[in-house]
Amino acid sequence: MAPNFEGKKVKVGVLGATGTVGQRFIVLLSEHPFFVLHALGASQRSAGKAYSKVVAWKQVRAIPHVVRDMVIQECKPEHFSECSVVFSGLDADVAGNIEAAFREAELAVFSNAKNFRRDPHVPLIVPLVNTSHYSIIQQQQQLHSPPLKKGFIVTNANCSTTGFVVPLAALEKAFGPIESCMITTMQAISGAGYPGIPSLDILDNVVPYISGEEEKMEWETLKILGGISTEDDGKKSFDMHSKQPLRISASCNRVPVLEGHTECVSVRFAKRPPPSPQQVREAFQAYTSDAYAMGCPSAPRHTVYVHEEPDRPQPRLDRDFQLGAGVCVGRVRECRVLDIKFVVMANNVAIGAATSSIINAEFALLKGYVA
Amino acid sequence: MAPNFEGKKVKVGVLGATGTVGQRFIVLLSEHPFFVLHALGASQRSAGKAYSKVVAWKQVRAIPHVVRDMVIQECKPEHFSECSVVFSGLDADVAGNIEAAFREAELAVFSNAKNFRRDPHVPLIVPLVNTSHYSIIQQQQQLHSPPLKKGFIVTNANCSTTGFVVPLAALEKAFGPIESCMITTMQAISGAGYPGIPSLDILDNVVPYISGEEEKMEWETLKILGGISTEDDGKKSFDMHSKQPLRISASCNRVPVLEGHTECVSVRFAKRPPPSPQQVREAFQAYTSDAYAMGCPSAPRHTVYVHEEPDRPQPRLDRDFQLGAGVCVGRVRECRVLDIKFVVMANNVAIGAATSSIINAEFALLKGYVA
Amino acid sequence: MAPNFEGKKVKVGVLGATGTVGQRFIVLLSEHPFFVLHALGASQRSAGKAYSKVVAWKQVRAIPHVVRDMVIQECKPEHFSECSVVFSGLDADVAGNIEAAFREAELAVFSNAKNFRRDPHVPLIVPLVNTSHYSIIQQQQQLHSPPLKKGFIVTNANCSTTGFVVPLAALEKAFGPIESCMITTMQAISGAGYPGIPSLDILDNVVPYISGEEEKMEWETLKILGGISTEDDGKKSFDMHSKQPLRISASCNRVPVLEGHTECVSVRFAKRPPPSPQQVREAFQAYTSDAYAMGCPSAPRHTVYVHEEPDRPQPRLDRDFQLGAGVCVGRVRECRVLDIKFVVMANNVAIGAATSSIINAEFALLKGYVA
Amino acid sequence: MAPNFEGKKVKVGVLGATGTVGQRFIVLLSEHPFFVLHALGASQRSAGKAYSKVVAWKQVRAIPHVVRDMVIQECKPEHFSECSVVFSGLDADVAGNIEAAFREAELAVFSNAKNFRRDPHVPLIVPLVNTSHYSIIQQQQQLHSPPLKKGFIVTNANCSTTGFVVPLAALEKAFGPIESCMITTMQAISGAGYPGIPSLDILDNVVPYISGEEEKMEWETLKILGGISTEDDGKKSFDMHSKQPLRISASCNRVPVLEGHTECVSVRFAKRPPPSPQQVREAFQAYTSDAYAMGCPSAPRHTVYVHEEPDRPQPRLDRDFQLGAGVCVGRVRECRVLDIKFVVMANNVAIGAATSSIINAEFALLKGYVA
Structure with missing residues (x-):
């Protein structure tokens, strides 16, 4: 208790x-x-x-x-x-x-x-x-x-890793290891702090590059989703998901949005055949965090909220849901190249920071x- | 002549x-x-x-x-x-x-x-x-x-197919068939015509859905990149790239940009080992269109212009290059999941229409x- | 009570x-x-x-x-x-x-x-x-x-009248009739409803015209600030501020803002000499509404909130103050042509509707x- | 010649x-x-x-x-x-x-x-x-x-003075001295240089303040529209429009526009009765610069271009007309407080710089x- x-x-x-x-x-x-x-x-x-x-x-x-x-x-x-x-x-x-x-x-x-x-x-x-x-x-x-x-x-x-890793964790919990993952981000300007992005660079524009961001997403995800292994001498170390190598490829973009990173994600599971879109949706809905279970007052009730509307989540409409403490997904569907693709939106200044x-x-x- | x-x-x-x-x-x-x-x-x-x-x-x-x-x-x-x-x-x-x-x-x-x-x-x-x-x-x-x-x-x-298919054609010409391709678009509002997108829907926002767009991109690309086969009776038909099946997975998004669709593309070649990023850049630069060779006055001199700067192409800065008649690419680099990834930007109201x-x-x- | x-x-x-x-x-x-x-x-x-x-x-x-x-x-x-x-x-x-x-x-x-x-x-x-x-x-x-x-x-x-008429009422209550008033608005897109303004018309743009808006502001203000006169037969009618004619000139513009109309106002008082900027600020702060005094639960505590910072109010930062039920003013200063000028910002979808x-x-x- | x-x-x-x-x-x-x-x-x-x-x-x-x-x-x-x-x-x-x-x-x-x-x-x-x-x-x-x-x-x-002073000069040339003038600007972000305005400050926002700008507009206009007087000893000095004092009151705002300052102007003439809106339109159209008459290749043919459409000029649509070398006006109409009001739009990075x-x-x- x-x-x-x-x-x-x-x-x-x-x-x-x-x-x-x-x-x-x-x-x-x-x-x-x-x-x-x-x-x-x-x-x-x-x-x-x-x-x-x-x-x-x-x-x-x-x-x-x-x-x-x-x-x-x-x-x-x-x-x-x-x-x-x-x-x-x-x-x-x-x-x-x-x-x-x-x-x-x-x-x-x-x-x-x-x-x-x-x-x-x-x-x-x-x-x-x-x-x-x-x-x-x-x-x-x-x-x-x-x-x-x-x-x-x-x-x-x-901030961009955070929104991405939560649904991946939900999927690994339900279906076992993910084998590879492609992600393209559309990140809010608030992710760059203040003064951050000059307005002349981003109004009516997309900047398809954020210095160091892709490397961070690829590396951090492995540390977070991996386990901790203990050697014979009791020394612990992060295993970086090495038991089942996970290949991640990220493309990061800045868009003229104030808050809320939107990310298009596609995953391939080790499990064959892979889960269906409906099973994935259910896995997202079923996923809860230990933090919420423990009673952390700032942890969101819906760890991963699944939108059924075809055009959601959207940063402007969804970033304040649960005070931005959860993650929103939508458009869960099959991917013709990997297995399943979906959209994630997470509030970069709330759960992302x-x-x-x-x-x-x-x-x-x-x-x-x-x- | x-x-x-x-x-x-x-x-x-x-x-x-x-x-x-x-x-x-x-x-x-x-x-x-x-x-x-x-x-x-x-x-x-x-x-x-x-x-x-x-x-x-x-x-x-x-x-x-x-x-x-x-x-x-x-x-x-x-x-x-x-x-x-x-x-x-x-x-x-x-x-x-x-x-x-x-x-x-x-x-x-x-x-x-x-x-x-x-x-x-x-x-x-x-x-x-x-x-x-x-x-x-x-x-x-x-x-x-x-x-x-x-x-x-x-x-x-x-319009979204057009920008995407040009660099793919350049790659297939240089390196043979592409086996699979992932693409995430960030499309300008002008792609929806006028009155098109209500401003309340897109200011400070991303809409991760464009009705029918992903299907169009996946289908049209096969028709365009495929050949025409002739049966014994002389009847011709589009082969839809069927000799070497090409799997395409598109995720389409609308962003608050006036003109210029930006697209993050990742490809896997049939050819093993695949070409290096530098070989890909050279293939883009070497690619020219028959239309330009024939002397079509509106065809661009640079069919695929390759940006070397890390943060280009950008729609606002690059959409008017060559009156928007060519395609700009940049950030050509290795992909950890497929082989090569890059960014494309094409003017949706010019070469895209x-x-x-x-x-x-x-x-x-x-x-x-x-x- | x-x-x-x-x-x-x-x-x-x-x-x-x-x-x-x-x-x-x-x-x-x-x-x-x-x-x-x-x-x-x-x-x-x-x-x-x-x-x-x-x-x-x-x-x-x-x-x-x-x-x-x-x-x-x-x-x-x-x-x-x-x-x-x-x-x-x-x-x-x-x-x-x-x-x-x-x-x-x-x-x-x-x-x-x-x-x-x-x-x-x-x-x-x-x-x-x-x-x-x-x-x-x-x-x-x-x-x-x-x-x-x-x-x-x-x-x-x-909505554009509402933000404007509240500070005018505060000034008339404190200093007597206003003789003339110039106002230039910068109005949010939400004022036009949904679908309202096409995004192609307003992104990276100002539209210096809103059909019928200037006439509404000029006419409605007179009805609101005027009194009700009673004729000998007991018949009541709105006097349209006729006891002390009030000349109003409005210029209405649409700007790429989601919510919150910003208005630059300049007034000339009948009272000579006119009040000083500091007296005007104090009059704004002292002004309270009967609705708040009566206990209306949605009436704001600060009817007119006075900003001291040189660059406020701003729609994005101030539109949600008091759930948008009050009016924000700032930059109260002398006007070289009329007497006093200031900036008003009011939430057009809250107190404006x-x-x-x-x-x-x-x-x-x-x-x-x-x- | x-x-x-x-x-x-x-x-x-x-x-x-x-x-x-x-x-x-x-x-x-x-x-x-x-x-x-x-x-x-x-x-x-x-x-x-x-x-x-x-x-x-x-x-x-x-x-x-x-x-x-x-x-x-x-x-x-x-x-x-x-x-x-x-x-x-x-x-x-x-x-x-x-x-x-x-x-x-x-x-x-x-x-x-x-x-x-x-x-x-x-x-x-x-x-x-x-x-x-x-x-x-x-x-x-x-x-x-x-x-x-x-x-x-x-x-x-x-840059904000420039767009404003050109139509004023046209009016003074046609109708004699202007007595007072109110102006509210909606200025583009490029007026602040690079990096200039942080995007977090201006996206979905209006900033109703630009440091020093109102003073510049009020002072510079007097120097530009004034004459040069020569004393008995032959010494010349700028008369700052002192023969007919000109009162100017400016309110300056920053809006999310890339290029092109839009300004709402209202003027009162010394001449009574004042010219009609139609006479003002004709005076704008008739105004030409000495620079153009002299053959300066960068001087615009239309010094002041008069728009007849009710909703123009607009920065996005009109800033590139004549390569931004002229000034666009529109909405010439009567002002209930001063005499005539209109909208000016000038390209701040072209004729404004x-x-x-x-x-x-x-x-x-x-x-x-x-x-």
Whole structure:
């Protein structure tokens, strides 16, 4: 049975609080049932000033009152020592050192940055998929010298990977290994942060390239969908889906959409004959996350929502369903080249970013990984 | 050697002259080196009125002076009897009967409508690819009772098929049959005509569905890339690429772009080992069309232009290159699932529509299919 | 003191329930504290079918469960006889006759259609401005033969008028009559309904014309801001602001924005010297509506919200503030030609349409105009 | 009679050649009948490298061949000593010193930067309006110590001023002084350069503020439309329209449009009664520029093109008319507050920027101001 958090409050901090992802963390945490915003970190330039005086607020919602006058701190562990959980929305150019320092200071860091995603001891967790990867944390702590007791880093995936890997996980759970997968993305501009994409580049246009994105999708998916293998000496490692090689080919595009990545996916199963479109639809509907089962308050009831209309999901109409915490699929049909194709739409600024980190932290707390 | 058309003028008519495709025909024909606009056909409602009084002109260029005061005719052959060539931009709901009547009246019809594309005696010609299919025309005429002498119908392909089939043709020419092909399109709103897509449906959005489009792409490509087989009795038929079955899987999306369809394509060759990305780039660059070789004035010098920049082609920047008569590709690279993947961008209102019909007619004239 | 509606439920109907405005009515009413959706009316073609089977739902929110299986009725009074209030989102081409028939059947009609706005006995009520105009209803009923007891029609204003007239009302309340007013609008595409503006007309474009809109703004504003004069025989009539003539000049433009009309306004006061920008800001902040004071649950707390940032209000960021029920202003500054200029932004599909009707009905109920 | 430039070539240089405005200069100059691109200047970082290797080319047209391999110079006069004309597309933060140094080196500088626009000895010339202001150049040269013989600086106006001031000039020419003028702009994103406006700020949005723009429009218009007065000692100065004070009130907005500023203008004439809308239309049509009369090849035949359609001009459809060198107006009608109102649309990257500088230089050359 899930622990009861009624009435309990867990202090949390946000690193990179003035950035795009940081603002999303703040919006979500300001209304959270048990996380309480306690400390905000940003660059030295902003430190010492009231949050509302410094931030270039770009959210549709107004700045939450709770942070309006909160004084920004430098991103140093001593300012966050009372926080049980620290969320990082830092840019990749500074996230590495700062997150490592916070871990060393025995803080639990849930990061949206890419720096530690490829670390062999850091789990890359999409909370609707692979919470089992928390089992690597103990090793991450013990490898440290001296071994850590509470500090660790957990990352979530790149926004385009996240939407894609959830339905794949549902399919592997129902039908066994996927053998190959083609994906073409149509990604929202908010995925590039702020200021991000110049308007002159994207209005009335498609940019068929996002630097590093295809490699991220191909690599991260293997880490997330793979298991953790344990050697004779007890050492654990990510198996990168190696027991059944999974070939992934991604083509990434930027389109003039504010929020919501739309992705056309086609898969081939190892299982022959492959499942029918109807069986695939049912597998999607049946799929639920451990995070939801555990009672994580930010986990969506419908992990994969299946649209029956022929022209859905669409980012503008569907990105706010379940506050963007789930994944929408539609157009499940046969593929003449692989087996089955479908469309996925996931909110890149919700489950594709801050929401994932928050569910990850909720899960860690409920499971006892966080004190 | 190509016939010399210096100083000669060929009278042409346009059916559906007030529609979106008709307007494009008029813009292109008003500046043509030897086609001369002679008759304009539209619905009974517009007939008898001056073109500029009736048309809801939606082109960036002003209405050409030559048609401004031209009186619109009903779409009946008798009004077009002096035309050597008739272009049809008619809507599918009326194109079938009208085009058949024009053919029966011994007129040469070059149609952008879909009605006759699947007719077993009507060639579906993308002028940068399969002008050899003109050879079926004689059979089309002879099947008529009594046999026709000059009348025939030639169609061009759907706009999304056109951009896709040109690079495929280049690859098959260089490396032999393609075995399978995956394609995801991001199609411009102009592909749906006017009024077409409501702005509320597409602003800040992607619609992952275009009715009938995926089927068209899969079917038309086989007809275009296939050959014509001749039976013992001399009867010709389209072989639909049946000697080497070609599996095609298309996923079609509408994006908020005015003109220019962008398509992510991945192919697997029958040839093992497959060509390298560099060999593919060279094959694209080496590919030229018979239409250009024959001297068709609207055929592009670069049939397939290869971009070296990592983020091109882009519809806004590249759709007007060569007046939109060629096809742009870029990002040629290995595919982890099939063999090679790349991006294609073709101007759906130019080579994807009116420009194709015009080059088809130029070719027919230069080859002597049109008197 | 406001009546207590705790626990009471008022049955309401919606005419034109499948249209754009009808859908907005349904979204808002499905969560209303005391209105309960009881009957839905649409065209004969839809009548007899379940709502979700017929509607082309275009809202970001999913279809509310309460109406999903509700059977659509024809727009005839007998199907709405149990409704205390009927909201009309009908198109203008049918609204006139249907609304008149409903009134005649003793139903209270709150209409978003334009048909009765210029009727000399029908109040044109922007609920944040002129609820005092309800006083004309009795005359509207008595003019009927035989006189009506419960039936009447109340209209709300055109969406572009609504945003504009609220700050004007605030200024007239604080500083006396406005003498002249210039306004240039930048209106969202949703103001034109669905399918409305073709995407080819508005993507990467501004259309500097909206048919009839400038006349509506100039005329409706006079009716709304004017008073009701009573002649010796007791006959009431709208004075159209005639005691102090108000000259209004509107220029209306359509821009590629989904929701939220932005308007640049400049005013000249009769009062000399005119108020300063700071006095104007304070007048905006101090302005409250009778509807809010009365306790109408849909009336916004901030009738006119004043932005201090130099670049606000903006439609995308501010249209959902207070669920779009208030009006946002900003950039209050001196005008070198008239006296004061500022920017207004109002949500055209909320306070500019359905929300106005609903607050009007709430007010009528609380005031006892509705049984 | 205009000088004959047939066969003559005038060497020109471009400062800021890699920037947005510089790229436009290059596109236009690469096809110019007598200007020949001879030297390109950019920052020290780019100097010494081939143009095509350094520039982030953002034009729809490909990089002209003539500059592709041209080696970029630092912006020092010695590298431009062979140029008869130097165009400056420099950013304001460096334009001041560099342009002054070029003038001192006896080079004729035609600048699009704002730095010298308010200089009392530098003419601010919109070539369709006030070429008479060239008369101040001699004074500019003589004030220098030692006096200059050939060097001078001429600026053109801000892009939003340019479109607005041309129809005003036409009206003043026909009907005498304008007394007051209200203008609301809807400006394209390209007016902000590159990277300019972040897409997250403008997609599905209007930003009702452009820093400094309203002040520029109000001030520059007075300088351009005003005359040059000569004191007893022969000293000349700009009179800023002071003989008949002109009150201007501007409201500037950014909209999601790529190119073309649309502006709603309302004017009050000193002349009573004011001209009718029809007289205003005729005055617009009758207005021609000295630059066109002189034979400047880039000057448009229609200085002010008058649209009769109710919904024009529109930026997307009209910005390329006459290569964007003229100004389009429409919707000329009475204003209930001032006298006459109308819509202007001008291409901000053509006549609003580089094209103005080029016509200015053509005129200076034809008039003998440039050797």
